[in-house]
Structure formats: C-alpha cells, structure tokens
Amino acid sequence: MKMPKTKKKLLPKDFDLLLKAGDITALKAVFDTCDLDARGGYGKHTALAFSDCPDELARWLVGQGADLEARDAYGRTPLHYHASSWQGRIEILIDLGADIQATDHDADTPLHKATKSANAEAVRALLGGGARADAHNASNLTPLAAGLQHCSNVQIEPMAGIAELLLAAEVPRDKGLGDLFKRAFSGGRRVQAPITPQMQGFVRRIGETFEFHRAGFNPEYLEATSAALGRLYALFDVPPVPGRVMHDGRAPIIVRSARWQDQHKELWALLVPSKGPASTVQGELIRIAGRIADEVGGNGGVNWDADYGKMTRAFLAHISSGAPLPAAELNRAARVVADVRGLEGAGGELCELAVQWVKINPTPVPLSPPSYSR
Structure with a gap:
C-alpha cells in the first residue's frame, strides 16, 4: 500500500510574492x-500571520484545519503579527475566533503590539473585540504604558488618539488601583483606565525627544505633531516640556552640572544638532563621544564601519587641539580608541574626556566639514 507523501514544513521562499499577486x-x-501550518518569514510564522x-x-486555511494560534519562534500568534502591521487584517482573525488575549514570550498581547506600533485602527478593532486594556506584560506595562514607552516622534499624532481610546477603555473595578483612577463615566458604569506616574514620565520623555x-x-x-503632543500633555496632566534653546555659537560655553555624566548631557542639549555634525568643534567632540558610546555600549558595535574609525581619529585630533588635554589624558584616550x-565602558571614558576638553576650551571653535557622514 502506498504511503501518503509527507507535506513540507516550510513555505516556498517566494510565498510573499504569491501573496502580493x-x-x-x-x-x-x-x-x-x-x-497547513508550514512556516516562513524571519520569525518562522504560518501563512495566517503574513500581513498580505x-x-x-x-x-x-482555518476551515481546512490550520492552527489559528500557531506560535512563531517568539511565541507570537498570527493576531500578534497583524496587530503590529499597518496592513494587518485584525477583523478577519477575530471573526475566525483568534485568542485576543494571547501572550507571546514577553507576555505582550496583540493590544500591546498594536500600541507599540502606534496602529490606531488595530487598537480600535482589538478593543471592539474585547481586548483588555489593563493587561500587563513581562515588564509590568499595560498596552498604553508600552505604547508610550516606545513612542517615537513620527508616532506622536497616532499615539495621542490611541491614548484617548485606551484611557476611555473599560477596566474592572476590583483591581485595587485606588487614587489613580480618573473620573467615572456617566451612570457609573465605566471607569477610566488609570494614569500612572510611570506613564507621565514616558510622556515627558516623548516631549523631551x-x-x-x-x-x-x-x-x-x-503643526499636527505639535498639537498632538499638546493633547498628550493634557491627557496625562504633564507640564509641557520647554522648547530647546541651543548655544548661539559665539558666547563662552559654560556647564553648570556637577558630574561629568550630567555635563555631557547638558552639553549635548546645548551644542548637538538634531541631525548631522555640530557647527563647533566642542559640539562635534561631544557628539562623536555620544555616538560612539551609543554604538559600542547600546548596539555592541554591530554598525561599526569606516566612518566610525574616522570619527575616533577626529576625536583624538580635537582633544589635541586648542588647549590640549594633559599628556596622561591624551595617552588614555589613545588607549581607549585602540x-x-x-x-568595557569605553564610550563613557570618551564622553568624560570630551567634557574635559570643552571645559578648558570654552570659546567656540568653528568646525571644518568632517570626512565622515555619520
């Protein structure tokens, strides 16, 4: 008797193209x-998880027996994927019976994923399907808190609308959330989700960024983003973050903080532009140190390239110019750069050395066009 042929466990490599067709x-x-549950994509998810x-x-697929809750390598279900994608199809998965409270390896629900992606339509659909706004993930964050924590500048406008939706979402009365509850809705049937100091801190960070x-x-x-930021301030009772005042490029550069770590932050805010090189040697020295510290300390150096090498050489040249750092500190800088x-801690040492040089060279020095583009 002929045995049935075993079906493949992996989807075709061109499955994305087939979906688009x-x-x-x-x-x-x-x-x-x-x-039916063959895998594909970077997370090894099933066909149901593809946004297209x-x-x-x-x-x-579901009618044929495909697993609507099939997990990928990160514990995410198809609904997690669609909640994260602007092209996601939330309604069909909910209609098919997807578990709206499923959690992945980080204990994120689909609603957490939707808020982190600032996907307002997905948030609305998930709430309409019964998603709980008070669910906590492994970091003890609700969907709203997680969304605020991950909110970037380009997400501010949709995040303001999402915050309004989630603050108005029904939450159980027996959660012991005490004084943090906002006013009850009419008739006492619903209570607004709580605003926490942590959320307020996230909103301040959004404003500062x-x-x-x-x-x-x-x-x-x-204009629209600035207005949306104003809505977030009002929603979370956070005083607006003052506008940034940068150094004028002429007056002596003075730091007021006591610790070099705080001095570096102060000088960064004062001298480093939103993008591109600074206009002064002082600002560029602070920027180079900060960029390198972020790359080696935060990214493990995975993006290191020839431009970073040029930046380290420029760093050594700058701290040797003007009133140079003492010989011992120049030798220290050379060892760190090598x-x-x-x-460990190399980025921090460069930041400390940069601050030292700026403090002994307070008169702004115009920066010549650098040889690197980072």
Missing part, C-alpha cells in the same frame, strides 16, 4: 505540498 487558486495550491494573507485564504528634534522635524507634519569596541 493575490491569486487565491495559486495560493491554495501551495498547500497541496505544504502543511487575503481574507479568503485565511478563512479557507520631540523638542530636541523640533528644528529638524518635517515641516509638513510639524580597543574601543572591546573595552
């Missing part, structure tokens, strides 16, 4: 040779 007959034919998966194919980059922000979206990617 939208030929349902051709897509169904894939599963003549592939398992047509509704008709999704219904057919935006104000740092305001001058270089796309003017086409500046092993900058392998020496």
